[in-house]
Amino acid sequence: MPTFYCYSRCSTCKKAQKWLDDHQVTYNKQDLVEEPPAKDLFVKWLTVHQSRGLRYFFNTSGQHYRQQKLKERLPEITIDEAATLLASDGKLIKRPLMVDGDRLTCGFKEDVYEQTWL
Secondary structure (H helix, E strand, O other), X not given: OOEEEEOOOOHHHHHHHHHHHHOOOOOEEEEOXXXXXXXXXXXXXXXXXXXXXXXXXXXOOOHXXXXXXXXXXXXXXXXXXXXXXXXXXXXXXXXXXXXXXXXXXXXXXXXXXXXXXX
């Protein structure tokens, strides 16, 4: 069963959750700010989905991303360093994050959800 990592105060997460519910997609829900995924999971996901680039996983419009000047740093960091950052601060993660085995999406776009989760 997929795990839906979201933030309760995020409007995009609410839209994605409504879409999942409307399409009867079952999932486990986890708050990614209170309980971000573990570093080893990020290492796995960043490695398996390396073709998407590290930026795909980061909330590039978030304050935490800007405060840490990650726009400049991201091209230089390793998968391990990216995994450490993401696992240590749920607000750095592009949300919602939905994962089931090797299937993974960050953010919410209806067409991507349709292709991936239906």
